[in-house]
Amino acid sequence: MGKISPVASKYIIHSTIEIEGVVDRPDVIGAIFGQTEGLLGADLELRELQKSGRIGRIEVNTETRTGKTKGTIIVPSSLDKAETSIVGAALEIIQRIGPCNAKLEVTNIEDVRVSKRSMVVERAKELLKKMMENTMPDSQELADEVTASVRVMEIVEYGRDRLPAGPQIDESDEVIIVEGRADVLNLLKHGFKNAIAINGTSVPETIVELCSKKVVTAFVDGDRGGNLIIKELTALADIDFVTKAPDGKEVEEITKKEIHKALRSRISGEQAKLELSREPDRTAMELVKRHPQQQHQQFQRPMMHQRPVFQQQAPNAPNIRRVPMSVEEKSKFKSMLEDLIGTRGAEILDNKLSVLGKVPISEVHTALKSITNAHAVVFDGSIEREIVKAAEEANVKFLIGMDSKVRPNESRVSLITASEL
Secondary structure, X not given: OOOOOOOOOOEEEEEEEEEOOOOOHHHHHHHHHHHHOOOOOHHHOHHHHHHOOOEOOOEEEEEEEOOEEEEEEEEEEOOOHHHHHHHHHHHOOOOEEOOEEEEEEEEEEEEHHHHHHHHHHHHHHHHHHHHHHHOOOOHHHXXXXXXXXXXXXXXXXXXXXXXXEOOOXXXXXXXXXXXXXXXXXXXXXXXXXXXEEOOOOOOOHHHHHHHHHOEEEEEEOOOHHHHHHHHHHHHHOOOOEEEEOOOOOOHHHOOHHHHHHHHHOOEEHHHHHHHHHHOOOHHHHHHHOOOHHHHHHHHHOXXXXXXXXXXXXXXXXXXXOOOOOOHHHHHHHHHHHHHHOOOOEEEEEOOOOOXXXXXXXXXXXXXXXXXXXXXXXXXOOEXXXXXXXXXXXXXXXXXXXXXXXXXXXXXXXXXXXHHHO
């Protein structure tokens, strides 16, 4: 007798059977062949179909409980849809098996190819994913990888202290001071070639000399150790600007976008020094005096929850009374300052926030002498003593710039920086 495996079949007929009595599995199979014999004609005779392999091995699973037998019947078929449906319907004519009444019902005709197709799709997804993970990157990815590798290879040793640095320290007018070699490598990777590391917690003489000749930005980690570095740098060297990585992150691990954002939001060194002095930290001061090796261990395990936060607005001196800035003024100043970025220009406003004039930064002093009702000046530049003096003489209430080289408590004019807006 020919056989066909359910795996090789196209369809599988699933049916249930209920028998009011106790019968054996051979009785059920005998009833199927005997009661369907001659019913469907010679072409669909079950015995002949099974001999030719078009109907597979009929599987009967039964169990007997309380004098009744129940079970399932599975018939594999490689016939077409119509012929398989006819065979399935023919099974339902069986009403007796031996001396017992029976009820056979076809519950489903399964298309094996659908199941196989689903398996093929899932396997194809796995193979595609694996191929994409191991495939050769496109030309842009290759170029980016090579560029990043070359940039990292450009790291040099600078000065007699042999500090890790980018290749453009001497050529660049501005320098970024970071904590360690890994920070320099990350900045090099993202195209910043003017970074130099202090390599520890004590400030090398090379850094002090560099700060006296160039515009310096201290870029430290967003943790407690970063604050200690800022304290020592501002105490021993002329630091122009200070910025920090996002809270809980180190410079060596941040992305290019985070680097740009941090550098844009830098504050003046004087302001950072003032703010840190407003929050005396006895533990931090004791840590600065420790052995460098002990300090390095502390930096490896920063206490994140104790990180002092920069306050963006310095306190007013008690003997200077300033006009408070309204919400409308703050919004207006912020919008105007954003529009002025990169123009090196200035706009002079009256007390109704109307623009009285637009001039280059170099002509602000002259313009303030000729305008009698100036209320505020918004400009793309640093707030310096000369422009503060001219604003005081013109009775200006607000000076709004990108950053400030004058302490807020040194003038009766309200000095506002971009970071405060």
